[in-house]
Amino acid sequence: MKKIGIIGGTGYTGGELARLLCRHPDVEIASMTSRKDAGRRVSDVHSYLYGYADLEFTEKVSDDVDLVFVATPHGVAMNEVPSLLSSGIKCIDLSGDYRMHDVPTYEKWYGHTHTDVENLRDAVYGLPELFRDNIKGADLVANPGCYATATILACAPLMKSGLVGSDIFVDAKSGTSGAGMNPSARTHHPTCGESILPYGVGTHRHTPEIEMAVQMYSGIKPDVLFVPNLLPIVRGILSSCYFTLKDGVEPEDVESIYADTYANEPFVHAVPDPTIRAVVGSNHAQVGLKAFGNKVVAFSVLDNLVKGASGQAVQCMNLMMGFDETAGLDFPGLGV
Amino acid sequence: MKKIGIIGGTGYTGGELARLLCRHPDVEIASMTSRKDAGRRVSDVHSYLYGYADLEFTEKVSDDVDLVFVATPHGVAMNEVPSLLSSGIKCIDLSGDYRMHDVPTYEKWYGHTHTDVENLRDAVYGLPELFRDNIKGADLVANPGCYATATILACAPLMKSGLVGSDIFVDAKSGTSGAGMNPSARTHHPTCGESILPYGVGTHRHTPEIEMAVQMYSGIKPDVLFVPNLLPIVRGILSSCYFTLKDGVEPEDVESIYADTYANEPFVHAVPDPTIRAVVGSNHAQVGLKAFGNKVVAFSVLDNLVKGASGQAVQCMNLMMGFDETAGLDFPGLGV
Amino acid sequence: MKKIGIIGGTGYTGGELARLLCRHPDVEIASMTSRKDAGRRVSDVHSYLYGYADLEFTEKVSDDVDLVFVATPHGVAMNEVPSLLSSGIKCIDLSGDYRMHDVPTYEKWYGHTHTDVENLRDAVYGLPELFRDNIKGADLVANPGCYATATILACAPLMKSGLVGSDIFVDAKSGTSGAGMNPSARTHHPTCGESILPYGVGTHRHTPEIEMAVQMYSGIKPDVLFVPNLLPIVRGILSSCYFTLKDGVEPEDVESIYADTYANEPFVHAVPDPTIRAVVGSNHAQVGLKAFGNKVVAFSVLDNLVKGASGQAVQCMNLMMGFDETAGLDFPGLGV
């Protein structure tokens, strides 16, 4: 049993990591930190972990762990990761700190200086279906954003096919748990509970992440207008991606791209009608597309807290540690 | 046209007052205050009022108004009301400051000293269906709480009938707008959006208000266990009230109590199946009951921001000012 | 007072017409039909109309009315309208029967023969902001679809500007009341209540309607991929429309198009952030756009049962009958 630490255990992704790791056959949760809840029992804070997480939150992560998940707000991980790596502890960062390989791009979209440029350059982008081999050998993995995961899974294969133009409109819809546990005007129920709220249009930080990862996979830099929307549900993302077929390409030419790309994947499935409820609670994602004339709409769904965050992080851990890739994640979505 | 002021125009009840008053035939909104938004146009803050509220928020209410609605958090009105009344301006307070006639009860449930005891004693409890005549002559009306209005409309006639015992269990469910516009952990969508959350059990301030008003109307002091629940909807309250029939009373003895009590009321209706959607958006309430053996459940529904707050306040204003009681309020609920 | 008939009064748009007309200063509801509920009191079927609709549903509409709204499923109106028009009764059809001016287009998208081709040719498309003058003189108005209204309001001015290409992706999201009152697998709460469901991709009948109306207004035929989505809310549509700027056009060139187009409109408003809750319950719509590089996203929101159906029909009636255009509709949305 390998020992695992979680930095930032109070938040949604930290709790979700515990929900998944407590049933993982190859690891134990040795340490969970929380600035706010240090000294409290984990299951008193997260009552759903009663019987599954028999430890207390601490201020600092213990140093006898083999791997640490950093589940903190943006800007924290870059202060924690260098010393962890120096101590020989592998790291998976669930924040945006290590996602952008290009420092100026990072600083432009995140609005401040990056203080760990060296590790930024070596960090591996943790999307297993596209970059599995890189993840296997990595000491530091940047876990992708939730919107980014959904969108990249839909866009990368189409872009790689060479059959669509590089202009992409992405109309993405997310459950509110993607906003994290801190209350805000936008996630206040009277504001969002009976509406759908576009926000961060053209300025959301997943935009350059999507463009970077799609280019890494396909060799082609897309030009993405990314429009996120807050949905009145708790878990789940639907990313609807709009493409134009190149001249001479017919709708039927793109129909089997997803089935071909993801045929052997345990967690990503080509289906006729991707449905959020089919994947909620699980690490599975579904993709599907429909083409008419010269236009394509591709749909991608996942649970933002699982395949869009903590589940994908566990999947990356499995690859980094040499476990079965599906260990601790091999169960279906709720369906209903 | 009488001139009206609103103190506290940024919040939900302040905005709702403007939504109703902007179409009222006998008044104009002369002044709306907001500490936070002073200097901004009302319709820039409340975009739904575009074309309907052509004024700016100010720091202080103008002194040429005939009546002021105080739509501020608890504890503010008692500082504003004395000088307004001294200036001959009638007041309707939508907060809890003037609801309890008994000072010790106020101080026990609200946890601080009341600084305007004199006006507290004279304030009229503004529930028109039960205390219409008192409201007509009042200079200061304490507008009832939302849960309280729903619950009292159901409980008072039954208690007055003398056919039920004085022990009442109230299981009340409210939409989230009842919590006001300030985000909190409880109204954060991931917390409340796919759940129902009991809270404030036995400690909610509407408990003594319900007991006081039911006693004022019926002459009998009920003993109420009040259990509020946060519903994942924005507008609407369902108050389910449980009673025990006195020995020898048969279910059919209580069946027509609501129809009899509310036969001539413009806004409260006895119906077989009270339904939130039938009244949302309007000042209407519906009540109905079912009795089996020695047990009764009574249901009461209303829109917490209209009949449960701003609409009822306008109804009180109509009575205080000698307008038609239904002026500005005479339209049906959304239905769907 | 003019006399009004409603054919199909049980359904959502029929009930909504009654909700609006019962407060209209210039008309009275003289007759409401319902095959299912004939003989029942309207307010027993629609409890929200208690006190507002003092009549019974009948099998047939009375013949002494001045104007009839036909609020029936597709395919019914074409059997009712010819004799009504022959009797000198003006008609507004809320279904799709008279929306398409081109018979083959109608028959392709609706899948059956049109039996009233003559009136189909003369019917006026009832979107007042774009075709006001035509509506004023019309005897038969085809009330636009809900998605179509939202989408056309956003697309027509941009297309007319000549600054964008003719390819449009429309990602539209609707509340469930748009599906009508008949239960179905898709509107079953466990299916749709915690999800967002794309459906009818590329096959929805509002596609040709949008293309037709935008071309009528702008002179340019757009090529639309229309993707409707079912949202887990009851009322409200957000239509997000994606455009590409023509070469040489800058984002700032399109910024004021909506403000210019709709400057004097009572019901359509250019705002920075169109929000469903601002318009729910009312006949108002909001539009706004954001442009980045060569890409534009335009947002349009409305209440699908009001500006997207019954409210717009009343607005058309007002024009046809020479009433004030805003009569019966001049109130703001709920806001919260």
Next chain:
Amino acid sequence: MKKIGIIGGTGYTGGELARLLCRHPDVEIASMTSRKDAGRRVSDVHSYLYGYADLEFTEKVSDDVDLVFVATPHGVAMNEVPSLLSSGIKCIDLSGDYRMHDVPTYEKWYGHTHTDVENLRDAVYGLPELFRDNIKGADLVANPGCYATATILACAPLMKSGLVGSDIFVDAKSGTSGAGMNPSARTHHPTCGESILPYGVGTHRHTPEIEMAVQMYSGIKPDVLFVPNLLPIVRGILSSCYFTLKDGVEPEDVESIYADTYANEPFVHAVPDPTIRAVVGSNHAQVGLKAFGNKVVAFSVLDNLVKGASGQAVQCMNLMMGFDETAGLDFPGLGV
């Protein structure tokens, strides 16, 4: 590995059984029937089971199974169970067919004759926390209703304590998946999606089931007024149960009853604030109570499809087959 059959695999409880059993260490799903979907692959009907359920729906259950779950509407199981039992196949019925031990009570509440009275008498009521030993030796288990499970877990220990009176008011709230997969007027999203709907007041079939089970456990027959409400969420029940303390009993006398009763239970937990989201997706339930003066409110939460149906059925199977009681069910709720 034991072989399991599921009769009625298309519905929610049938699908949920497959979701749980596909990961169970001791069984394999050998046969799933569906009248409607016979011949189709299970994962084509339930896309969330893709990769987890590699079989086709059949008309009849295969006869080489060790145990059959009957997940059909009320009235079907009594036709299937006799021959299965005769063939030596154990049965767990998820419908109401075998829950009432008293034939007249069954026939009164279900409205038709019971055709398998013999097995009705021997069927064991499958609530493990209260009747574990009986279940271990059973060939036929009647799986409790969802509301009933939640309510009995809250009521039985209090009643057994002898500290409360026998009159109980139960205000229960359920997610819509409890209504099954067939669309209806009540589960139509526009009806239920922004409301809470009381229904079946005093007539719901879980009423006598609650009374029976509480009496079996406590020796005291309670008199229950059961008021179910449809909540606008998909999964989850909150049952709020109201009691009166006997004369001389103090609130603190009842405080530890749940902690004492359920101290060693793997799936039922006494917590201060039972919360639906803590248990959704899992077989866990939470109970808690608050007492004031002579009144008590007890809260019980569970996922109606898991602990309220299929999960509890698997728990019963584990007991009947001698597996570890938690096999296949030992994972936490979603939490968020």
